[in-house]
Structures are given as structure tokens and as C-alpha cells.
Amino acid sequence: MTDATFIADHARAAAEAAPDDTGWIYEGREWTWGQVWESVRRTAGALRAEGVGQGDHIAVVDKNNPAILQLVLGASLLGAATAIVNWRLAGDELDYTINDSGAKVLFVGAELLDQVDVVRDKLTTVERIIVMGGDADEFEAWQAAGEPLDQAPGTSADDPVVVMYSSGTTGRPKGVLLTQRNLVAHTENADAGVEYPEGSKMLVAMPMFHVGGTSYAMFGIKNRVPGYIIRDVEPTALAGAMMSGVTHAFLVPAVVAMLLQAGDDAMKLFSGLRAFSYGAAPMPQTILRGAQQHWPETAFYQVYGLTEFCGVVTMLHDDEHRDLEHPERLLSAGKPIPGVEARVVDPATLQDAAPGEAGELWFRTAQATPGYHGRPDATAELYAGDGWVRTGDIGRIDADGYVYVEDRIKDxxxxxxxxxxxxxxxxxxxxxxxxxxxxxxxxxxxxxxxxxxxxxxxxxxxxxxxxxxxxxxxxxxxxxxxxxxxxxxxxxxxxxxxxxxxxxxxxxxxxxxxxx
The missing domain is CATH 3.30.300.30 (ANL, C-terminal domain)
Incomplete structure (x- = not known):
């Protein structure tokens, strides 16, 4: 267990314990943990100079970049939240999301500036746009000019830190608020049982507008494991990461399917992984068996979760992947992780389903969002009372506590x-x-x-x-x-x-x- 109260506490602790060790690696550049913490503190100072304070929101539209993590952690020192916008959004989806976030300052990757320019006149809350990367980069000088700050007095564990946009059944994206408390709990709970021996290196490949990117990156900071960050999941970047000695990765099953289709050489490149986590979509059994055959020394972890929980709520561990007496467990999503309670509820009667019977999966945990930004109606629908959160997923829990996700109530x-x-x-x-x-x-x-x-x-x-x-x-x-x-x-x-x-x-x- 750690004594973290705020999500940036892990970066501060890494800088104090190992200031000269490598923290992040990105496109040929490295940051030590000392430099990571300094960049976070200066980002906080630069944001404060823009008038950002407790309760305010900023937004970022960019592919994976250490600057996104610097913004998230820097804003968190002020009690402000960062909306990480899906850079793949088009047209009115983009301006709707940025406006809905209420962002005062918008950070945009240089290669995505054109699509933001199209909607610039429609942005109602943004007071300044700062370009990141490329020849027009403004971010580095802006950050360097910031006065280094620590956690601001009066900030709370209940301050939102991140706004992740999740498309809703109303047809418009909803901003999922994730607080300091939520992210600290997830960072503590969700990698329980995963080992990080000396020499470990984590691949941060999933897009940071997903919890699978940003929340996963937090594990590296907490465990002081270098994070190798790639902008996008594409073959050249993945190959470079593996050749650099990456040992831990989280990817969606579709990436594994593409590697298998690419042939033995592609799979061999990933055979040095010590730990491979997968989730966010069902893993077809043929794909899983192929990966296990090609990577016999790799520990496999399947995870299930939602943005509303910062990510993971259940995990199927490596030994359970290899349990020949219970092959049916490969069809499960594992058991609830520490700090998470699970129920199966009949959606018609709202009574607990009989053991082994299907119903809606409900979870209770400190990881759970306080709700949706500006959407009290949707928040009320999410919460079932007494801290229980409805998932909208149909599943069952067997006699041994394994969770099986069988269908989705939501479309x-x-x-x-x-x-x-x-x-x-x-x-x-x-x-x-x-x-x-x-x-x-x-x-x-x-x-x-x-x-x-x-x-x-x-x-x-x-x-x-x-x-x-x-x-x-x-x-x-x-x-x-x-x-x-x-x-x-x-x-x-x-x-x-x-x-x-x-x-x-x-x-x-x-x-x-x-x-x-």
C-alpha cells in the first residue's frame, strides 16, 4: 500500500526516491523521475498563470505524448481537471466535446491543429489555444516559464482530475469525472499481483483519451518503472518499443490478431514480454491460444472494467490462464480486484440474482466516478444507491467468484x-x-x-x-x-x-x- 492522497504524489515520491532513474521515453528523448516531477510542477505554475485553479477544466487534443501526462498531473496540483479529447472525433463531435468540458485552455497537437481550426469559432469557453509539437510548438516555452508549484492548499481528494468522454445512449458523449481519490484507488488496486522485477519497462501504447492509456501510465509512475510512450499503435512504433526492451504491455485483442496475421517474426518480436495485459474487447479463444503458444514465458492478465471505474474492476491472472482443471475460466473476466465489490442484480426486480444466474453487473469501489460532468440525469441512472454502480452489462458470477460478461444491456x-x-x-x-x-x-x-x-x-x-x-x-x-x-x-x-x-x-x- 502507498500513502498517496493525490495522484501526483506518486511522481513526487519517484523523484525523491530515484531522481536520476529513467521515467519516460518518447521519440528518442528521456526524462528522469526528477525531470518528470519538475515538468509537472512547472506545468502547474504555467496553468496558474493562465488563471486555472481549483474546479477549472482544461482540454487536450493530441496523440499520445508525455505532455498529456504532464498536463493531467500539473492540473491536479491545482485541483483542476484535464479533459483528454478523442483526437479521432470529427466535425461537430469535436466542438461539442470541447465545449461540454468547459475548458479554459485548449492544448492541441500540431498535426491535429487543422481539424481544431475548423471548429475554432464554435469554441465557447476556450480562452487560449496552445500548440504542442512540430515547428509551431508553443508548449515547451510555455511550460518552462511556469513557476514550479507543489500541491495547492485546499485541494481535495474529491477534486476531479480527468474528464474522459464516453459516448452515451443519448447519442452525445458524456464526460466521466474521475477524481484524485478514484485514480489513486485504481492505481493501487488494479495492478495487484503484477510483478515488476529489476529492468522492467512499460509500453504506454493505448490512446490516452482511454483509461487504458492514461490509467495504465499511472502504474509505471507508482512502481517507478520507465514508461516507453508511443504516439499511436502502429507497426514501426511497436517494433521500436520491443527492440528497446519493453517488458510489460497492455493492448487490445485486435492488436494481437494483427500480429498473428503478420506471422511468426512479428510474434517473436513480442516474445520478450514478461507481462501482457489485455482487455477493452473480447479476446477470441483462437487468438489467445496463438499468443500463449508464441509467448510461452509471458504472464497473461485479462482485465474487465469501465471508464466509470478508471478502468479495471476484475482480473484473470496468469495462473488462472494456465489452470488445466478449469479451462472454462478463460471465458471469464476473472475475479474482482482488491477494493472492488461485485453483485449480479435482476434488472427487472432489482433483487440479487441467484448464484450463477445472469443479471446486470453492479460494482462498488472507491474507483467509481462521482458522475458525469453536467449530467445529473445520467449520474442518477448510473448509481443504484448505497454506492453501487450499474454497468449496463449482463453477466453472472460462478460459485468460485469468477465474473462472466455475457451480453450488454446498452447498445x-x-x-x-x-x-x-x-x-x-x-x-x-x-x-x-x-x-x-x-x-x-x-x-x-x-x-x-x-x-x-x-x-x-x-x-x-x-x-x-x-x-x-x-x-x-x-x-x-x-x-x-x-x-x-x-x-x-x-x-x-x-x-x-x-x-x-x-x-x-x-x-x-x-x-x-x-x-x-
Missing amino acids: MIITGGENVYSPEVERVLSEHPDLLEVAIIGVPDETWGESVKAVVALREGAHATEAEIIAWAREHLAHYKVPRTIDVVEMLPRNPSGKILKRDLRKPYWAGGRQV
């Missing part, structure tokens, strides 16, 4: 680790002048786990083609949310109350059952 599609909510895509497609009605479903995809499919009915006399509908979607949605295929039908199936029967639409594609 969420997980494609390559990215969450796509059907109503969000339906909202965009429904604006197409030729479409009468739209239903979005997830269908099996060997590489991505699931892919997005649209089932549509055309207006009378309309002749929109599949290519035209997809092109329309690309103009208004991030790429991963765009339907890969379109089925045109005369009418969508509905129940007597008029609700579209998505289960009927999915049935032909999931005849063999979902892989979970």
Missing part, C-alpha cells in the same frame, strides 16, 4: 477496443435525406472483434447506395464509428410497442453465440 459495439454506441451513429445516419429508419448493430469481425453494421429502410422513391450512405457517415463521424456494411430492408422489425428488435437483426450474425 454498445466494441470494435478494436473502441466503444461505439448505436444511438450515436443512428443519430447521424437518420439525418440522411434518403433514409426512413436506421438500426445500428455489431456483427462478428475476425480482426476487430466486432464491426459496425447499419440496417436501413429507404424513403419511398429514394435510391441511396451503400457507398453513398457510408460516405455520408464519414463526413460526420470518427472513422471507427462508420458502418463497414449497410443492409437495405423494406422495414425494420418491431415489437408491439414499436421498439426495433435489434436482437432479431443480430441473430443471423451471432448464431454461434458471442465470444466473451
Whole structure:
């Protein structure tokens, strides 16, 4: 256990204990833990000079970069929160998210400045935009001019630190507030049992606008393990990381699938991993078995969680991956991690389901968000009372305490680790002048786990083609949310109350059952 109260306490402790040891590695540059802490303190001072204080928000739009972590930790010293915006968002999704965050200062990666410029005039709360990287970099000088600060008096463990945007069933993203207390608890709980022997090095590859990127990076700071940060998950960057001696990694199953498809040489490059964690999407058993065969010395950890919990709430450990007497446990998401309680509740009666019976998964933990930014209605729906948080996932817990996630109440599609909510895509497609009605479903995809499919009915006399509908979607949605295929039908199936029967639409594609 640590005695951290604030998330930046881990960076301070690393600087005090090992100031000259390597902390971060990024594109040929290294920061010692002493330099990491100094950069965090100067970021806090520079933010204060911009008028940022307790309760304020800033936002960042960039691919993975140590500056994002510096902003998160620096703002946390002031009691302010950082909204890490999905850089893949397009058009009105981008300005909606930035405006909703209430950010006073916006930090933008140089290569993404053009897409921010398109919506610059629509940003209602942003007082200043600071460019990071490239020839137009303003961040380094801005940060260097900051007066080094420590944790500000009056800041609280309940101050929000991060705002992570999660697409909601209303069709608009919701800002998940994660506090100092939440992140400290997650950093303490979620790597329990993972070992970091001398010489360990962590790969920070998942996008930092996901908890799988930012929250994972916090483990390295707490354990004083160097973090090798790559801007994006692409082959050259991954290869460079492995050749540098990375020993610990968290990736989505789609990346493993691509490595397997690339052949033995690609898999061999990753065989030096001591610990491999995966989650954010189902891992098909054929992919898992292939990885285990190629990486016999690697410890495997499966995790399940939600943004609302800072990430992980259950874990399947390496020994459980290798338990020949219980092969069925490979289909589970493991057991709740320390500090997390779990229940299965009948969503109709709100009574606990019988042991082994399916129901909605509820969790209670100090990791749980206090709610959604500016959305008391959605927050009220999230919490079930007495600290229990509804997940919207259907699952069961067996007699030995293993959690099995079997389906999703919400219409969420997980494609390559990215969450796509059907109503969000339906909202965009429904604006197409030729479409009468739209239903979005997830269908099996060997590489991505699931892919997005649209089932549509055309207006009378309309002749929109599949290519035209997809092109329309690309103009208004991030790429991963765009339907890969379109089925045109005369009418969508509905129940007597008029609700579209998505289960009927999915049935032909999931005849063999979902892989979970």
C-alpha cells in the first residue's frame, strides 16, 4: 500500500526516491523521475498563470505524448481537471466535446491543429489555444516559464482530475469525472499481483483519451518503472518499443490478431514480454491460444472494467490462464480486484440474482466516478444507491467468484477496443435525406472483434447506395464509428410497442453465440 492522497504524489515520491532513474521515453528523448516531477510542477505554475485553479477544466487534443501526462498531473496540483479529447472525433463531435468540458485552455497537437481550426469559432469557453509539437510548438516555452508549484492548499481528494468522454445512449458523449481519490484507488488496486522485477519497462501504447492509456501510465509512475510512450499503435512504433526492451504491455485483442496475421517474426518480436495485459474487447479463444503458444514465458492478465471505474474492476491472472482443471475460466473476466465489490442484480426486480444466474453487473469501489460532468440525469441512472454502480452489462458470477460478461444491456459495439454506441451513429445516419429508419448493430469481425453494421429502410422513391450512405457517415463521424456494411430492408422489425428488435437483426450474425 502507498500513502498517496493525490495522484501526483506518486511522481513526487519517484523523484525523491530515484531522481536520476529513467521515467519516460518518447521519440528518442528521456526524462528522469526528477525531470518528470519538475515538468509537472512547472506545468502547474504555467496553468496558474493562465488563471486555472481549483474546479477549472482544461482540454487536450493530441496523440499520445508525455505532455498529456504532464498536463493531467500539473492540473491536479491545482485541483483542476484535464479533459483528454478523442483526437479521432470529427466535425461537430469535436466542438461539442470541447465545449461540454468547459475548458479554459485548449492544448492541441500540431498535426491535429487543422481539424481544431475548423471548429475554432464554435469554441465557447476556450480562452487560449496552445500548440504542442512540430515547428509551431508553443508548449515547451510555455511550460518552462511556469513557476514550479507543489500541491495547492485546499485541494481535495474529491477534486476531479480527468474528464474522459464516453459516448452515451443519448447519442452525445458524456464526460466521466474521475477524481484524485478514484485514480489513486485504481492505481493501487488494479495492478495487484503484477510483478515488476529489476529492468522492467512499460509500453504506454493505448490512446490516452482511454483509461487504458492514461490509467495504465499511472502504474509505471507508482512502481517507478520507465514508461516507453508511443504516439499511436502502429507497426514501426511497436517494433521500436520491443527492440528497446519493453517488458510489460497492455493492448487490445485486435492488436494481437494483427500480429498473428503478420506471422511468426512479428510474434517473436513480442516474445520478450514478461507481462501482457489485455482487455477493452473480447479476446477470441483462437487468438489467445496463438499468443500463449508464441509467448510461452509471458504472464497473461485479462482485465474487465469501465471508464466509470478508471478502468479495471476484475482480473484473470496468469495462473488462472494456465489452470488445466478449469479451462472454462478463460471465458471469464476473472475475479474482482482488491477494493472492488461485485453483485449480479435482476434488472427487472432489482433483487440479487441467484448464484450463477445472469443479471446486470453492479460494482462498488472507491474507483467509481462521482458522475458525469453536467449530467445529473445520467449520474442518477448510473448509481443504484448505497454506492453501487450499474454497468449496463449482463453477466453472472460462478460459485468460485469468477465474473462472466455475457451480453450488454446498452447498445454498445466494441470494435478494436473502441466503444461505439448505436444511438450515436443512428443519430447521424437518420439525418440522411434518403433514409426512413436506421438500426445500428455489431456483427462478428475476425480482426476487430466486432464491426459496425447499419440496417436501413429507404424513403419511398429514394435510391441511396451503400457507398453513398457510408460516405455520408464519414463526413460526420470518427472513422471507427462508420458502418463497414449497410443492409437495405423494406422495414425494420418491431415489437408491439414499436421498439426495433435489434436482437432479431443480430441473430443471423451471432448464431454461434458471442465470444466473451
